[in-house]
Amino acid sequence: MTDIVQADFLSRFNRRPAGIWSAPGRVNLIGEHTDYNEGFVFPFAIDRRTVVALAPREDRIIRVASSFAAEAIEISLDELIPENLAGWSAYPLGVAWALGQFGADLTTVPGFEAFIDSDVPIGAGLSSSAAIESAVALALSDVWGLGLDRRTLARVGQLAENRAVGAPTGIMDQSASLLGRADAGVFLDCRSLESEVIPLGFDAAGLDVLIIDTRVSHSHATGGYASRRASCEAGAAAMGASSLRDLGVDDLPRAAAVLDDETFRRVRHIITENQRVLDTVRTLREHGPARIAGLLDASHASMRDDFEISVPELDLAVEAARGAGALGARMTGGGFGGAAIALTPRALVPEVEAAVAAAFVARGFRAPVIFDVHAADGARREQ
Numbered sequence: 001m002t003d004i005v006q007a008d009f010l011s012r013f014n015r016r017p018a019g020i021w022s023a024p025g026r027v028n029l030i031g032e033h034t035d036y037n038e039g040f041v042f043p044f045a046i047d048r049r050t051v052v053a054l055a056p057r058e059d060r061i062i063r064v065a066s067s068f069a070a071e072a073i074e075i076s077l078d079e080l081i082p083e084n085l086a087g088w089s090a091y092p093l094g095v096a097w098a099l100g101q102f103g104a105d106l107t108t109v110p111g112f113e114a115f116i117d118s119d120v121p122i123g124a125g126l127s128s129s130a131a132i133e134s135a136v137a138l139a140l141s142d143v144w145g146l147g148l149d150r151r152t153l154a155r156v157g158q159l160a161e162n163r164a165v166g167a168p169t170g171i172m173d174q175s176a177s178l179l180g181r182a183d184a185g186v187f188l189d190c191r192s193l194e195s196e197v198i199p200l201g202f203d204a205a206g207l208d209v210l211i212i213d214t215r216v217s218h219s220h221a222t223g224g225y226a227s228r229r230a231s232c233e234a235g236a237a238a239m240g241a242s243s244l245r246d247l248g249v250d251d252l253p254r255a256a257a258v259l260d261d262e263t264f265r266r267v268r269h270i271i272t273e274n275q276r277v278l279d280t281v282r283t284l285r286e287h288g289p290a291r292i293a294g295l296l297d298a299s300h301a302s303m304r305d306d307f308e309i310s311v312p313e314l315d316l317a318v319e320a321a322r323g324a325g326a327l328g329a330r331m332t333g334g335g336f337g338g339a340a341i342a343l344t345p346r347a348l349v350p351e352v353e354a355a356v357a358a359a360f361v362a363r364g365f366r367a368p369v370i371f372d373v374h375a376a377d378g379a380r381r382e383q
């Protein structure tokens with residue numbers, strides 16, 4: 001893809017880029033909606049990437065173009081505030097603005113031109129947005145000579161998403177995209193931002209991670225995502241905690257007594273999901289990847305019944321995959337659409353794919369898109 005992006009940059013801007021950078025999408029193995037509760041997550045970067053070719057200009061103009069939109073967007077650094085940003089360009093331009101909040105002097109840095117291409121599916125819950133943010137953040141940190149570390153670049157991407165895109169999301173997706181490693185997951189403490197790269201061993205165990213993209217579209221800038229976040233904050237406050245991270249399974253009886261039923265179930269999801277992340281990491285280390293399957297199933301049930309962020313298509317994907325031999329399955333990402341993952345013995349992949357496709361036909365749902373992913377390296381400079 002780097003050759004194509006280089007050629008696209010050349011034909012769009014009539015010159016060669018100064019460099020090419022890339023960043024992957026992510027799958028969250030487990031730990032959903034725990035990031036903004038200062039809890040634990042365990043995602044991995046995937047072998048689908050966003051590539052950005054970029055070159056500084058001699059003036060203060062920014063021009064961004066991409067393979068997924070016809071028009072190039074132009075803006076001056078002097079006008080670069082979240083309120084002026086919209087559409088797809090809010091992701092790269094939001095990052096440029098957010099770097100200004102993390103030390104870049106936007107009154108002196110040069111403008112730039114950028115061309116972006118990606119094979120991370122958009123709207124599938126695989127963090128195509130974080131892939132753009134991470135690639136652009138790394139590129140601009142290099143070109144503007146900022147020397148920011150990856151943990152800070154993740155916060156830059158999150159701030160861009162929160163302020164320029166308007167989605168009140170946590171730090172997980174950008175962290176996975178920037179810190180991922182081949183065949184490994186990123187175990188992240190979202191309070192301290194300490195992270196550990198932990199080998200997954202799926203390939204060696206003969207396991208594939210299947211993505212079942214339901215093609216039910218979702219947006220975290222509207223509706224359910226923000227209301228779940230608000231419930232978590234209300235639940236923590238009612239329990240006298242600064243965040244749900246401070247509560248554990250021992251606090252559940254008191255939570256049941258103090259909270260209304262809906263808030264209690266939201267809180268119970270977060271408390272038990274944090275525990276499941278810790279259990280997944282321990283189980284993986286002690287017993288290998290096949291044994292984490294039950295935790296994936298339990299995570300899905302908790303999101304379906306307690307956090308109520310699943311949809312019928314995701315539930316069906318999980319049930320059909322499990323029925324055809326997947327060891328464990330769960331929806332992944334923020335919910336209300338997007339994709340499920342199914343941890344599947346390689347020999348059973350054709351059966352699982354066929355069973356899921358047939359189940360969708362039988363229920364009259366739009367055909368899902370099914371493919372496998374592998375844990376890949378995080379953001380990097382390509383050229």
Ligand code: GAF
Binds near residue numbers: 335
């Ligand atoms: C989305 C958000 F961007 C993440 O921060 C995280 O909250 C996730 O939903 C749910 O776990 O991907």
